[in-house]
Amino acid sequence: MNRSFKVIARSELGLVRDGNEDAALVSPQLVAVADGMGGHAGGEVASKIAITSVKELSGVLSDPALDTESREDLLLNISFSIDHEIATAANSDRSLQGMGTTLTALHLNGEHVELLHIGDSRCYQWRGKKLVQLSYDHTVMQELLDQGRLTPDEVVNHPQRSLLTQALIGDSGIDPILHLFEAKVGDQYLLCSDGLSSVLSDHEIAIIIKRSEPEKVVDHLIDAVHEKGAPDNVTILWVEIVEGSNEPKLELLGAAQV
Numbered sequence: 435m436n437r438s439f440k441v442i443a444r445s446e447l448g449l450v451r452d453g454n455e456d457a458a459l460v461s462p463q464l465v466a467v468a469d470g471m472g473g474h475a476g477g478e479v480a481s482k483i484a485i486t487s488v489k490e491l492s493g494v495l496s497d498p499a500l501d502t503e504s505r506e507d508l509l510l511n512i513s514f515s516i517d518h519e520i521a522t523a524a525n526s527d528r529s530l531q532g533m534g535t536t537l538t539a540l541h542l543n544g545e546h547v548e549l550l551h552i553g554d555s556r557c558y559q560w561r562g563k564k565l566v567q568l569s570y571d572h573t574v575m576q577e578l579l580d581q582g583r584l585t586p587d588e589v590v591n592h593p594q595r596s597l598l599t600q601a602l603i604g605d606s607g608i609d610p611i612l613h614l615f616e617a618k619v620g621d622q623y624l625l626c627s628d629g630l631s632s633v634l635s636d637h638e639i640a641i642i643i644k645r646s647e648p649e650k651v652v653d654h655l656i657d658a659v660h661e662k663g664a665p666d667n668v669t670i671l672w673v674e675i676v677e678g679s680n681e682p683k684l685e686l687l688g689a690a691q692v
Contacts, residue, residue, distance in 0.1 A: 436679050437619065438462045439542055442652050443671045445688035448629060448664035456627045456669040457481035457690035459539075462679075464492045465671050466539035467555045469627040470689060471601070476533030478689040480520055484535045484602060485690040487516045492684065495541065502543060506612055509541055509550055513602065513610040521604030534603030538569055538625055542617060542675065549613040553601045556631050558639075559615070560622040565640040568615060568623075572600035596628065622648070622674045626655075629668030633659045648674065 441460045447453070455470035455477030468484040470477030491512050495505050516537065524530045536553025549557055549568055557569040570576070574597040578584040600608055624639070634642075639655065646654045651672045659668050669688055 437542060437617070437675055437677060438679055439465060440674045440676045441465060441671055442649060443669075443685070443687055444652050444656060445669040446629075446656055446664070446667065448667050449660060450663070450665045451667055453478060454667050454688045455481055456629065456667040456688040457485040457535075458625075458669050458671060458687040459485045459488050459492070459690065460671065460685040460687070461489070461492045462684075463496060463542045464488065464539065465625060465673055466537065467625045467627055467669050467671060468538075468690075469536045469553065469555050469629075469667070469669070470533065471535065472530070472533030472603075476524075476530045477535070479523060479530055480533040480535035480602070482689045483519050483523065484516045484537045485686060487512055487519065488537075488539055489684065489686065489690075495543075505541070505543055506548060509539070509548055510610055510612045512539075513537065513550065513552055513608055514606075517602045517604055517606060517608055520602055521606075524604050532603075534601045536598070536601055536627075540623060540625060540673065545617055546614045547617045547621075547623070547675075549615065550610060551613070552608055552610055553598055554596070554631075555627050556625070558624040558626075558636075560624060560643055561618075563644060565624075565636055565643065567636065568613065572598055574599060596632065617675055619675050619677050622672065624651075625671040625673065627667060627669040629664070629666035630655060630659060630670055632666065633662050633664070633668075648672070
């Protein structure tokens, strides 16, 4: 059965930032979000490197001659290529030193979706009117939650809530894992930068999804972020698995457009 992603996506500046350090990719079988860091210029460069690399990979992954294992290896290893390119760029321009980016990518591969995830840009699944976070936040706060040293309520306003334990920062200190999930026609996914997830709770996100028509989910989520001050860039991809090849065109958003 031929399947593809149907995607609605937006990347917004927010109400406080003066530049968009988020970047995203929309394509028929592969979608991704990257949230840059390290200052306005550096963050834009890092997220653009990540998304441009994923864009180049999207054409390779669509090669029918590739077997499933080869596709998985290529997707997993793109993180090392991005990390190396970030290091090269930072070493050639001192103003870019310290830059980095998150990366969350979802690939449709036959009966499965494959999730590559580094950082705290999230991927959720929406199935049976339930929102389930598929990605794992690579943050100090998440580790403290796992250890029972903090409660979810204590994390909300913690000054170190955005401190990452893994990111693509050019230091080779990453341990990427490719997660496989069963894919069904009609499954929907939400990929987002923390400009959404740090402002709205999972419960608030789920209520908005439940109350919205599919084509309005992204707009309503961004409206809700704006109502709470939109302190960061916000990028949202609403993705549905559909039958057939009525596929979205490849599209770049945010810093990747520059």
